[in-house]
Amino acid sequence: MLEWHDFVEQLLSEESSFDGISLSFDGTAHSVGVPPIIKASVLILDKMITHQGKFNILVFPERIQSIFIFTLIKLLHNIAEGKIERAYDPEAFKPGEKLKLGNAVVEFVGIEDEKNERRMKIKVADLTISAPIEYFPLFQLTNTQRRLSPYEKYVVEKKKIEGLVSHLTADEKFLKMLADYRTHMDSSIVSMTSVINAKELLSTCKLCGRDIKSILLVGQADYEGNVKNVGAGQLGGVPAVVLASDLYAIAALADQGHPIQSIIIDGSNANILLSQMDALDNLMRLGVPITCVTDIVNSFDLQPFLDRQFNVWRWDETSITDHLYDVNPLSSDRKIKHCAKREVEYLVSDGNEISIAIRKLYFHRGETQTLSVQMLKLFDKLFSLAFVALHETVPFNDDQLIRPKLILDECSSILAGEKNYLASKTYDDYSTIISCLKKVFIKGYPLPKHDALATRLRSEKYKSICIIVPERSDKKHVQEYWQMWCRRQRLITQVYVLYPAEYYPALTTQFSATVVVGWLKRAIMRKILYGFNTQTYTILLYDYEKRWKNYDTKKWNSALDSLQNRKTIERSFATDKLHVSTSRFVPPEPVPADTPKADEFAEIEVVLRENKYRQYVANGGQKAANETAEAIPVNYVGGYLAFYRTGHKVISATNIIMNDADKIDAVLPEQLKMGDFVVVRETAKDLIREMADVILARSGKAGLREMAGKWKEALKIETLFYSDDEIYQHLQGAGCTKGYQAVRGWIHDDDVIAPQSRQDLEHIASATGSGVLKELLDQIYDAAQTVRSAHIQAGKVLSMHLKSRIVEALKECEDIDPFNIWEPIEMQVEGIGTVRILKIIDIGAPVTVDIADTNRLIDEE
Numbered sequence: 060m061l062e063w064h065d066f067v068e069q070l071l072s073e074e075s076s077f078d079g080i081s082l083s084f085d086g087t088a089h090s091v092g093v094p095p096i097i098k099a100s101v102l103i104l105d106k107m108i109t110h111q112g113k114f115n116i117l118v119f120p121e122r123i124q125s126i127f128i129f130t131l132i133k134l135l136h137n138i139a140e141g142k143i144e145r146a147y148d149p150e151a152f153k154p155g156e157k158l159k160l161g162n163a164v165v166e167f168v169g170i171e172d173e174k175n176e177r178r179m180k181i182k183v184a185d186l187t188i189s190a191p192i193e194y195f196p197l198f199q200l201t202n203t204q205r206r207l208s209p210y211e212k213y214v215v216e217k218k219k220i221e222g223l224v225s226h227l228t229a230d231e232k233f234l235k236m237l238a239d240y241r242t243h244m245d246s247s248i249v250s251m252t253s254v255i256n257a258k259e260l261l262s263t264c265k266l267c268g269r270d271i272k273s274i275l276l277v278g279q280a281d282y283e284g285n286v287k288n289v290g291a292g293q294l295g296g297v298p299a300v301v302l303a304s305d306l307y308a309i310a311a312l313a314d315q316g317h318p319i320q321s322i323i324i325d326g327s328n329a330n331i332l333l334s335q336m337d338a339l340d341n342l343m344r345l346g347v348p349i350t351c352v353t354d355i356v357n358s359f360d361l362q363p364f365l366d367r368q369f370n371v372w373r374w375d376e377t378s379i380t381d382h383l384y385d386v387n388p389l390s391s392d393r394k395i396k397h398c399a400k401r402e403v404e405y406l407v408s409d410g411n412e413i414s415i416a417i418r419k420l421y422f423h424r425g426e427t428q429t430l431s432v433q434m435l436k437l438f439d440k441l442f443s444l445a446f447v448a449l450h451e452t453v454p455f456n457d458d459q460l461i462r463p464k465l466i467l468d469e470c471s472s473i474l475a476g477e478k479n480y481l482a483s484k485t486y487d488d489y490s491t492i493i494s495c496l497k498k499v500f501i502k503g504y505p506l507p508k509h510d511a512l513a514t515r516l517r518s519e520k521y522k523s524i525c526i527i528v529p530e531r532s533d534k535k536h537v538q539e540y541w542q543m544w545c546r547r548q549r550l551i552t553q554v555y556v557l558y559p560a561e562y563y564p565a566l567t568t569q570f571s572a573t574v575v576v577g578w579l580k581r582a583i584m585r586k587i588l589y590g591f592n593t594q595t596y597t598i599l600l601y602d603y604e605k606r607w608k609n610y611d612t613k614k615w616n617s618a619l620d621s622l623q624n625r626k627t628i629e630r631s632f633a634t635d636k637l638h639v640s641t642s643r644f645v646p647p648e649p650v651p652a653d654t655p656k657a658d659e660f661a662e663i664e665v666v667l668r669e670n671k672y673r674q675y676v677a678n679g680g681q682k683a684a685n686e687t688a689e690a691i692p693v694n695y696v697g698g699y700l701a702f703y704r705t706g707h708k709v710i711s712a713t714n715i716i717m718n719d720a721d722k723i724d725a726v727l728p729e730q731l732k733m734g735d736f737v738v739v740r741e742t743a744k745d746l747i748r749e750m751a752d753v754i755l756a757r758s759g760k761a762g763l764r765e766m767a768g769k770w771k772e773a774l775k776i777e778t779l780f781y782s783d784d785e786i787y788q789h790l791q792g793a794g795c796t797k798g799y800q801a802v803r804g805w806i807h808d809d810d811v812i813a814p815q816s817r818q819d820l821e822h823i824a825s826a827t828g829s830g831v832l833k834e835l836l837d838q839i840y841d842a843a844q845t846v847r848s849a850h851i852q853a854g855k856v857l858s859m860h861l862k863s864r865i866v867e868a869l870k871e872c873e874d875i876d877p878f879n880i881w882e883p884i885e886m887q888v889e890g891i892g893t894v895r896i897l898k899i900i901d902i903g904a905p906v907t908v909d910i911a912d913t914n915r916l917i918d919e920e
Contacts, residue, residue, distance in 0.1 A: 066632065066639045067380045070102055071095050076139030076233065077132050083265045084389075090268070091387035096374060096395055097128050099383065101136050103372055103631070104350060110631040111370045113348040116361060118373040120398035120591050122327055122354035124391040126252065127260045129352060130323050134248050134275070134300055138237065143299065143320050145236075146245040149179055149192055158198035161216035163208040165198070184209045196220055200242040200296040234267055238274045242296025246318035247278070249301045249309050252325040253717065254279060257302050258289060275299045284311030304717050305331070306338035319347050326353035329360035330734045336363055343367065355398070356589040359618040370630075371623040376401060377643050378624055393567040397591040403598065405608065406515065408507035410601030412495035416445045417603050419488045421659060424666045431480065437473045439667060440466050441492055448499045449601065450529050450577040452508045453540045455500060459533075463500040467493055508599045512574060515597055516545065516552060523553040525570040527587060529579055530558050559583045565592050572597065578604040581611045581660065609654035616647035688910045691728040693737075695897035700917045701739065702908045703728035708810055710738040710747065712896050735899045739916045750853035751846065760845060766835070767813055767842040770820055773829035774806050786826070795822035812850065813843030 061069070075098060081090040100117055107115045119125035137143045152158070152167040158181070159165075168180035168187060180189045181198075184207040196217055208216075250257065261271055271277070278286040278298035286301055297318060303309045306324070313319060322342060326332060332339075342349060351364055355375060365371070374383075376399055384396035410417070420442050427438050444463055474489050481489075498504065516524070526541065528534050538556035545552045555570065559579065563586055572595040575587060588596060600608060625644040632639045690702035703709060708725040713735045725747070731737070755761055777786050787802045795802075797819065804811055805823075814820060817840045824832040832839065884896040895916070 060638050060640050062640050063378070063628075063643055064380045064382075067099060067382055070099050071382055073102060075102070075136065077101075077135050080132070080135065080234075081267050082128065082131075083268070084260075085263050089388070090265075091389060093132055094128060094383075094389065094392065095386055096379075096383045097125070097132050100129055100372075100374075101133050103627075104133070106631040107370055107372065107627060108348055111627065112368070113346070114343065114364075114367065114369045115348075116326065116351045116353070116358075116364055116369050116371045118358045118371070118375070119352070119354050119391075119395075120374060120379075121391040121394040122325075122357065123256060123260075124389055125354065126323075126325055126352045127257065127264070128391075130248065130250050130252075130300065131264075131266075131271070133323070133350075135233075135237070137248065137320060138244070138299070139233070143248070144245045145240040145243055146297075147197055147240055147243040149195070149198075152198075157201050157203060157207075159201045159203070160196060160198055160213065161219060163213045163216040164201070164203060164205050165213060166207055167198075183207055183213050186210055188213075197239040197243070234269060234274055237299075238269075241274065241276050241299075244276070244297050244299050246320035247298050247301045248321050248323060249280070249303055249312065249319050250323045250325075251303050251306060251309060252323075254302050254304050255716070261289065277302065279303070280308045280312045280317075282308050282311060284308070284313070284315035284317065286312070286317065304714075306335040306342060310338045310341050313342065313345055319345065321348040321350070324349065324351045326351040326361065326364070327357035328734060329357070329363075330732075333360075333363060334732055339363075339367070355591075355619070356586055359585065359615065361618075370627060372627050373619070373621065373624055374398070375619065375621065377621045377645075390567050394591040397567065397594045400594050401591065401596070402594065403588060403596045405598045405600055405605070406511045407600045407602060407605055408511050410449075410507065410603055412498050413445065413448045414601050414603040416441070416492045416495040416499075417449065417601075419492050420445060421663065423485060423488060424662060426485065427666060431477060433473050434477055434481075437470050437477075437489070440470055441489075441496065442663070442667060444496050444500070445492075446529075448496065449604070450532065451506055452512050452526070452576050452599065453537050454506060454509065455502060455504065457502065460500055460502060463496070467497050467500065507601070508576065511599055512541075512597075513544070515574075516541075516550060517548060519572070520550060521552045521571040523555065523569070523571050525555045525557055525562060525565065525573050525593070527557055527559060527562050527573065527575045527579075529576075530560075532558075532576075534558065559587065562587065562592065563590055567592055571595070575599065577601075578607045578611075578660075580664075581614075581658075584611060585615065606653060606655050607660045609651045610658055610660075613650050613654055620647055622646060688908065688913055689905050690908050690913045691731075691905050692903040693728070693731065693899055694901035694903075695737070695739070695916075696900055697897065699739070699895075699897055701915065702906070702913045702917075704910075704913045705729065705905065706808055706810075707914050712736045712738050716896075731899060731902060733899050733902060736896050737899060739895050739897055747850055747853045750856060751849040754849045754852055754856075755846065760849075763842040763845050766839055767846045769835060769839050770813060770823050770832055771805070771811075773823060773827040773832050776829075777827050778806060789826040790822055793822045793825040795819065795826070812847050813839070 077093050077098070080093055082093070083090040096119070100119075104115060104117065117129070119129075134143070138145070149167075150170060152170075154167060154169050156167045157164055158167055163183075166182040168182050170177055170179050170192070172178075173189075176191050178189050179192045179195055180187055181195070182188075188210075261277060264271055266274060272290045276296055276298040277289040278301040279289050280286050280301050280303040286298065288298075289302065301312065301317070303312065309319075309322060324332070339349075351361070351369065353361075355373070358373070361369075361371070372378075374395070379395060379399040381399075384392055384399060386392060420438070423438070427435055430438075444466060447463070470493050474486070474493065478486055512526075526537060528537055534556040538554055541556075542554040545554060557565065562573075570593050573587065573593045574597045575584070576599050578584060578598065578600060579587075598608070621644040625641040628639050628641050628644070688704050690704045693701045693703060695701070705728060707728065709728060709731065711724045711726045711731070714724055716736050752761070752764065755763055774786065777789075781789070783803055783806060784799075786806065787799050790797070790802060797814075805814060814823070817836070820832070820836055820840055823829075824836060885894075897916075
């Protein structure tokens with residue numbers, strides 16, 4: 060029986076085509092070999108495909124570097140193993156086709172028989188060359204518009220290439236072979252990933268000191284399946300790797316007949332992938348290997364793949380051995396080590412009054428739906444204060460106590476006024492809650508989490524720690540307090556305090572340990588604990604929080620079951636002569652007895668959100684019937700909410716962020732999906748319209764919009780006397796041939812500047828009998844054309860602003876990628892002011908709301 064540790068060592072000792080390959084990033088001279096975990100993964104995947112099937116999942120501790128390097132090395136491996144074949148055939152060149160040799164450009168003339176040998180003719184700028192085919196070097200296909208090079212230039216490039224061969228190592232010869240056949244591969248690996256990230260890594264990564272794009276042809280597929288070159292120049296030949304932003308682009312690529320050898324999917328955004336399962340089903344019918352690659356933190360929602368019989372291999376604390384880390388300075392290497400040696404300790408303290416308040420508030424969560432608006436307000440305020448106390452590690456000062464005291468006095472007043480309408484137990488419990496919180500929010504109240512953290516700092520004497528506090532905490536106050544406390548205790552500990560969104564991209568070498576001040580939302584805790592920024596984690600909990608922790612960790616343990624690895628070992632690694640031990644791959648720990656059956660934390664969030672909406676309605680959010688509209692509620696990161704009226708177009712930057720597109724899109728609310736990026740403002744005014752008005756004003760045409768809208772005024776007057784059906788019939792009688800829906804759009808859609816044709820304006824003037832419209836017809840039509848042109852220009856300008864600002868924002872946050880943007884991206888647009896790019900986290904069913912609150916951004920707080 061071979062122990063797992065020994066099997067990994069044996070696997071890494073196998074000879075492979077990429078053993079001598081070195082990589083370097085960010086233009087640095089320092090290079091690293093292929094990470095052992097990548098080599099092991101490539102070889103393991105071969106075994107899984109052979110023994111278990113073509114559809115597999117690989118899970119790494121780190122995502123960005125791991126997926127990129129894995130895809131690159133898997134590509135080299137497939138070429139070396141002949142899975143992607145080299146297809147150089149001069150006989151396939153077409154007369155007049157341009158070819159490249161280094162930096163020299165020549166033209167293929169043809170191939171002819173002469174004296175029993177096949178001779179190839181090429182043309183340079185000053186002569187035509189003829190020689191046996193084997194005398195010529197390998198040419199690259201190109202669509203360049205450059206002129207033909209002179210003979211002298213061709214000779215220089217030919218000698219340069221031929222002179223290299225004798226001085227190359229085996230690995231360098233392998234890379235030269237790749238470069239020689241750069242445009243002569245017979246098929247591609249297609250990678251569904253963040254195209255922006257992939258391009259950035261391609262531009263900074265070198266193989267044995269050479270630019271990747273000088274060795275491999277890299278393409279990018281659009282939504283129609285067309286492939287363009289990534290980098291300078293036109294695409295010539297079949298790219299070794301094709302980047303695609305989603306599965307639909309890959310499906311379109313397949314429909315175009317592009318030769319696909321295998322598909323690698325970045326599986327880190329489950330929401331986006333879930334909406335593309337129909338495309339995945341079509342791709343699975345191609346019969347090519349499909350590998351989903353992700354990191355642990357994003358591997359909890361792989362069920363759609365598991366339902367399709369994908370096999371799983373996880374690199375986690377059970378499968379990572381000491382051969383797989385401490386081999387290079389890459390951040391991925393450190394995360395692998397942190398994963399293998401991770402220690403999480405839960406310091407549970409008696410929450411006393413804080414736990415009592417939280418427990419009773421949770422008990423009464425359901426009945427809030429039947430209580431008055433005043434009690435809704437009371438419930439929200441008390442829960443807000445309870446959560447402040449729950450996460451606090453620093454004694455309250457006088458300034459911090461002013462607002463809680465005012466709120467609690469207000470709550471006491473509300474409760475007294477509602478006493479006659481409440482059950483006695485409800486009244487008594489709320490009285491107890493207020494009493495408990497009044498004891499907490501006084502100067503000198505002993506916070507148990509303070510003492511727990513102080514004890515830990517004294518005993519461990521960390522070099523540095525990061526304390527994670529929830530959003531809206533005063534992190535400066537927390538940092539200053541604990542830094543001063545350490546100095547007084549003569550500790551050298553450097554204290555950092557970060558919000559969760561700041562912690563996710565933090566450097567893996569920055570902190571000795573991570574401290575979390577309480578159990579935060581499940582998604583946040585998952586990113587912290589499975590992001591592997593440090594090896595040591597301390598979670599401060601009160602007794603009641605332990606229930607939330609138990610529920611979430613139960614879910615995680617089920618998703619991360621290492622028995623999946625055991626199945627892969629038994630099916631793919633074991634043979635008649637080799638038996639690999641699976642003893643380290645054990646079932647998840649049993650569920651603690653005090654684990655709740657329901658997700659209490661999620662229930663609290665739902666209740667608080669519903670309460671906010673009920674308060675919105677009760678406080679005048681829905682007024683008279685003629686002041687309401689049906690709208691789709693959209694929740695964004697950062698605590699923002701918007702109600703979009705059906706028919707109102709929203710500006711989407713999703714394609715710019717996810718697909719490196721050049722323009723924004725205007726989409727209807729019903730077309731939005733979770734994970735989309737929307738450009739928003741606090742005001743209700745349309746952003747493109749406002750920018751178009753700025754453009755019109757600067758050109759001295761500010762009054763043209765009013766003129767262009769005269770036709771709509773005539774239709775609006777008609778709506779006072781006739782229904783939409785009757786207006787449509789009147790227009791038909793006047794000779795209009797447009798459909799009913801188009802006419803309804805003219806009447807109700809504020810985004811319609813004017814009908815496209817002048818004849819339609821004539822029909823509206825005739826049907827409405829508007830003398831103004833008949834008299835000003837030409838001016839109205841010309842004004843509409845100018846306004847429409849301003850809108851087009853505004854869209855282009857806004858697209859340019861958004862693209863540049865998004866790129867800047869992503870570069871400012873080194874490791875943040877489009878899949879993991881959880882804070883608004885703010886930008887200034889000239890003439891408009893501040894706009895935000897927000898990620899959608901939730902979309903609700905249509906509701907009826909005050910029309911004044913539609914089509915604008917609302918801060919939920």
